[in-house]
Amino acid sequence: MSKIYKGYINIFSISFTELIIMSKYFSIGEVASLYNLSVQTLRHYDKLGLLKPSLVKDSGYRYYSLEQFYKLDLIRFYKKLGLSLLEIKELISNKVTINDVVELLEAQEDEIDNQIKMLQKQKKSIKNKNKYIKSMISKPLGTVFLNKKAKKRIIKVKLEDESLEDAEVSFRKALNEFPKLNDPLTLELAYEINYEEFEEKEIVKYNSYFIVIEDKIDDDRIKVSEIEEGLYASIIYLDYYINNKKYINHLLDFIETENLSIESPLYESCIGSELYNDREKSFMEIFIKVNKNN
Structure with missing residues (x-):
C-alpha cells in the first residue's frame, strides 16, 4: 500500500x-x-x-x-x-426544589406588585406636576388675578435667620434629614414673607418656609400644617429673583385698588426654574389670601 x-x-x-x-x-x-x-x-x-x-x-x-x-x-x-x-x-x-421555585415566584410577584404601586404613584405625581405647571403658565404673566386655591398640607419650618440664603441652607438640611420629602416630581417649596416689614420698609424678609406634601407623614419630628383654601390674589412672573419687590408691590396695589382685605401671610412660591434655560430666572408666584369687602 x-x-x-x-x-x-x-x-x-x-x-x-x-x-x-x-x-x-x-x-x-x-x-x-x-x-x-x-x-x-x-x-x-x-x-x-x-x-x-x-x-x-x-x-x-x-x-x-x-x-x-x-x-x-x-x-x-x-x-x-x-x-x-x-x-x-x-x-x-x-x-x-420545586417548593423553592414556588417561593421565589411568590416573592417576585410581591416585588412586581410593589413596583406597580410605585409606578402608579410616580405617574400620579407626574400628572399632578404637569397639571400644576400648565395651569400656572396659562395665566397672564405679570398681571394680578384672583383665584380660588384648594387647601394644601404643608410642613412649615420657622426660620432663625430671615435671609433667603439661610432659608435655602436650612431647607436643604431638612431634605437630607427627611429624604422621603426630596422627590423632584412632588417637591413644592414656598416662603412666607414678613408682610408688615415689607409694608414698612419694602424689605423682603422671610418668617418661614414650607414644603407642600401629598402623602401622610408618619414622623413625630415633622409638624404638619396647612395653607387654607379660599380666594387668593396672585401674580405670576418670569423674571430674575432680585426683582421680586416689583411684583409684590403690583400685588399690594391691586388689593388696595380692589378694596380687598388681607386674610393670610404673603407667600412666594417657585413654580419651576427648570422651565427656563436661564438659571437665574424662574417662574414665580406671589399670592395672599384675600376677602372681598362689602
Missing part, C-alpha cells in the same frame, strides 16, 4: 473519530443562534462561571452539550423573573 494512500486513510480515520465526538456538541455560534444570544454573552457567562462549555479544544473553540441547553433555559427563566446573573449562578449551583 502506498504511503500516500495510507496517509489518506489516517486523515479520514481521525476526521471520522472527531466527527463522532463532535456530533454530541454544539459550537458557541450554534448555541448563540439557537437562543438568539450573542457569542459575547455566552463568553460572559463562561467568565462568570455561570455556564461553562462542556468542551474547550486546544484551539480555544468552545462546545456545548445538551446539558447546557437545560442550564440556559434556567438562566432565561430566572432572568425573566428579574434576578441578577450572580443570583442565578447561586441558584444553579445549589440544589433547588
Whole structure:
C-alpha cells in the first residue's frame, strides 16, 4: 500500500473519530443562534462561571452539550423573573426544589406588585406636576388675578435667620434629614414673607418656609400644617429673583385698588426654574389670601 494512500486513510480515520465526538456538541455560534444570544454573552457567562462549555479544544473553540441547553433555559427563566446573573449562578449551583421555585415566584410577584404601586404613584405625581405647571403658565404673566386655591398640607419650618440664603441652607438640611420629602416630581417649596416689614420698609424678609406634601407623614419630628383654601390674589412672573419687590408691590396695589382685605401671610412660591434655560430666572408666584369687602 502506498504511503500516500495510507496517509489518506489516517486523515479520514481521525476526521471520522472527531466527527463522532463532535456530533454530541454544539459550537458557541450554534448555541448563540439557537437562543438568539450573542457569542459575547455566552463568553460572559463562561467568565462568570455561570455556564461553562462542556468542551474547550486546544484551539480555544468552545462546545456545548445538551446539558447546557437545560442550564440556559434556567438562566432565561430566572432572568425573566428579574434576578441578577450572580443570583442565578447561586441558584444553579445549589440544589433547588420545586417548593423553592414556588417561593421565589411568590416573592417576585410581591416585588412586581410593589413596583406597580410605585409606578402608579410616580405617574400620579407626574400628572399632578404637569397639571400644576400648565395651569400656572396659562395665566397672564405679570398681571394680578384672583383665584380660588384648594387647601394644601404643608410642613412649615420657622426660620432663625430671615435671609433667603439661610432659608435655602436650612431647607436643604431638612431634605437630607427627611429624604422621603426630596422627590423632584412632588417637591413644592414656598416662603412666607414678613408682610408688615415689607409694608414698612419694602424689605423682603422671610418668617418661614414650607414644603407642600401629598402623602401622610408618619414622623413625630415633622409638624404638619396647612395653607387654607379660599380666594387668593396672585401674580405670576418670569423674571430674575432680585426683582421680586416689583411684583409684590403690583400685588399690594391691586388689593388696595380692589378694596380687598388681607386674610393670610404673603407667600412666594417657585413654580419651576427648570422651565427656563436661564438659571437665574424662574417662574414665580406671589399670592395672599384675600376677602372681598362689602
